[in-house]
Amino acid sequence: xxEKVTPRSEDxxxxxxxxxxxxxxxxxxxxxxxxxxxxxGYAIWELIQKNLDRMFKDTGHVNAYFPLLIPESxxxxxxxxxxxxxxxxxxxxxxxxxxxxxxxxIRPTSETxxxxxxxxxxMSYRDLPLLIxxxxxxxxxxxxxxxxxxxxxxxxxxxxxxxxxYEEAExxxxxxxxxxxxxxxxxxxxxxxxxxxxxxxxxxxALHTYSIEAMMxxxxxxxxxxxxxxxxxxxxAFDVQFQDKDGKLNFVYATSWGVSTRLxxxxxxxxxxxxxxxxxxxxAQRPVVIVPIxxxxxxxxxxxxxxxxxxxxxxxxxxxxxxxxxxxKPGFKFAEWELQGxxxxxxxxxxxxxxxxxxxxxxxxxxxxxxxxxxxxxRVTKELxxxxxxLxxxxxxxxxxxxxIVDDYKKLREIMDGDGGFVMSHWCGSPECETxxxxxxxxxxxxxxxxxxxxxxxxxxxxxxxxxxxxFAKAY
RNA sequence: CGGGGCGUAGCGCAGUCCGGUUAGCGCACCUGCCUUGGGAGCAGGGGGUCGGAGGUUCAAAUCCUCUCGCCCCGACCA
Numbered sequence: 001x002x003e004k005v006t007p008r009s010e011d012x013x014x015x016x017x018x019x020x021x022x023x024x025x026x027x028x029x030x031x032x033x034x035x036x037x038x039x040x041g042y043a044i045w046e047l048i049q050k051n052l053d054r055m056f057k058d059t060g061h062v063n064a065y066f067p068l069l070i071p072e073s074x075x076x077x078x079x080x081x082x083x084x085x086x087x088x089x090x091x092x093x094x095x096x097x098x099x100x101x102x103x104x105x106i107r108p109t110s111e112t113x114x115x116x117x118x119x120x121x122x123m124s125y126r127d128l129p130l131l132i133x134x135x136x137x138x139x140x141x142x143x144x145x146x147x148x149x150x151x152x153x154x155x156x157x158x159x160x161x162x163x164x165x166y167e168e169a170e171x172x173x174x175x176x177x178x179x180x181x182x183x184x185x186x187x188x189x190x191x192x193x194x195x196x197x198x199x200x201x202x203x204x205x206a207l208h209t210y211s212i213e214a215m216m217x218x219x220x221x222x223x224x225x226x227x228x229x230x231x232x233x234x235x236x237a238f239d240v241q242f243q244d245k246d247g248k249l250n251f252v253y254a255t256s257w258g259v260s261t262r263l264x265x266x267x268x269x270x271x272x273x274x275x276x277x278x279x280x281x282x283x284a285q286r287p288v289v290i291v292p293i294x295x296x297x298x299x300x301x302x303x304x305x306x307x308x309x310x311x312x313x314x315x316x317x318x319x320x321x322x323x324x325x326x327x328x329k330p331g332f333k334f335a336e337w338e339l340q341g342x343x344x345x346x347x348x349x350x351x352x353x354x355x356x357x358x359x360x361x362x363x364x365x366x367x368x369x370x371x372x373x374x375x376x377x378x379r380v381t382k383e384l385x386x387x388x389x390x391l392x393x394x395x396x397x398x399x400x401x402x403x404x405i406v407d408d409y410k411k412l413r414e415i416m417d418g419d420g421g422f423v424m425s426h427w428c429g430s431p432e433c434e435t436x437x438x439x440x441x442x443x444x445x446x447x448x449x450x451x452x453x454x455x456x457x458x459x460x461x462x463x464x465x466x467x468x469x470x471x472f473a474k475a476y
Numbered sequence: 477c478g479g480g481g482c483g484u485a486g487c488g489c490a491g492u493c494c495g496g497u498u499a500g501c502g503c504a505c506c507u508g509c510c511u512u513g514g515g516a517g518c519a520g521g522g523g524g525u526c527g528g529a530g531g532u533u534c535a536a537a538u539c540c541u542c543u544c545g546c547c548c549c550g551a552c553c554a
Contacts, residue, residue, distance in 0.1 A: 331514035
């Protein structure tokens with residue numbers, strides 16, 4: 001614990017790693033590219049699961065579980081899909097000490113096994129829509145890994161739905177993206193931009209892909225969630241047809257969508273500071289810590305009695321950490337809980353007992369305030385609500401300040417060579433222009449925002465006509 | 477695939493060039509005392525097949541050969 005977090009200004013990626021390790025969110029595993037998610041990190045994932053799951057259920061989805069291992073032949077059925085995923089797949093070739101007759105892929109995603117099953121389950125339009133989600137792990141072999149942001153194995157949820165019409169599938173794709181947006185903003189306190197991916201960035205096997213894009217504190221973009229309209233590609237590959245009201249056979253329309261433990265990386269990079277993790281209250285399983293402070297024995301008794309009552313009172317509403325450990329000094333405890341991102345700290349010492357007050361310190365602003373002991377439950381509740389809102393506002397302001405409208409290619413290059421950020425520029429839609437920007441600046445088109453103004457313009461690369469601006473940014 | 481570097485306690489390292497008591501230091505850990513409003517102090521303690529195998533030698537963390545693993549840069553890929 002004596003080790004210090006590297007300041008962001010000195011080395012941003014080192015800072016990120018320091019926070020993950022020192023806040024005990026995760027640790028490196030013996031297997032290269034894999035990570036262990038520790039209790040502090042898993043607590044965040046549980047809150048993501050809990051809240052998103054409720055939102056999925058509210059929109060009519062149900063959970064199921066499909067197997068980890070996928071027959072090689074399934075993977076091969078959708079051409080674009082297999083081409084996109086094969087290089088990053090882990091494959092099981094031996095089982096029970098014997099070479100397998102057919103290799104088994106460890107799922108990089110579950111479309112193929114799910115559509116093989118949907119073929120059995122979907123007969124008629126009465127079976128539609130089929131709205132299934134699963135919480136699972138997947139493996140994608142990665143060369144360069146980073147804790148939470150890119151690991152070979154990660155946890156996620158993947159929704160897979162089947163619909164009777166293209167329009168319905170499209171509506172589902174958009175609806176889920178909106179669920180993601182709401183979740184990111186209301187819970188993670190991260191503002192996001194929903195939009196459509198360019199063809200080069202779309203999911204292997206999709207008609208088109210939508211994403212929500214967030215800006216991190218180093219001004220790089222992070223894709224925080226994706227939603228795909230798969231059209232009839234998988235239905236055709238797996239021969240999933242249904243009979244409509246008129247008795248005619250049609251291929252079903254599909255969607256898939258997911259968010260992963262990468263969101264934890266986003267959460268860290270969006271709010272944390274040089275002292276450590278900063279958790280939005282709604283993402284803190286334990287939002288409050290009480291640190292009693294005392295010297296002599298008589299003082300100790302009074303302080304602990306006072307603090308204990310407050311603890312009991314707060315416990316009725318929050319999961320409170322009551323840190324009465326005597327082997328550590330208060331300063332040490334302050335630093336430790338700050339590092340772990342606990343949103344609100346209450347310091348209770350002899351002076352507070354005498355004045356019937358408590359010191360409240362908010363993790364994000366670090367401001368100390370004497371608050372009345374009476375009514376403390378509502379006061380803490382209010383402070384947590386305010387903090388949740390202000391974190392979102394702060395992140396939004398930061399993003400807006402670092403989002404620039406640019407019409408000059410030289411300017412675009414300058415920005416990407418310098419501080420970076422989101423650059424809103426016109427794009428003609430050609431892959432060539434997209435590639436040129438990437439080669440020149442390492443920035444890519446993050447997405448084509450839904451909310452973008454439909455304005456006439458000229459492509460920033462080639463000067464051809466364009467109807468809308470897109471987001472250029474370097475990305476994780 | 478090319479170049480460079482590193483494997484010694486849980487972590488970070490010294491010792492290796494030039495072989496020689498019982499392999500050491502910081503942090504962490506355990507026990508006790510003392511402390512407590514911003515990361516305390518003192519005393520004591522536990523913890524090591526020196527990455528692995530073979531060799532040279534009276535004697536190897538140290539020299540030689542082989543081998544395994546990891547990191548960085550480049551190339552490749554995205």
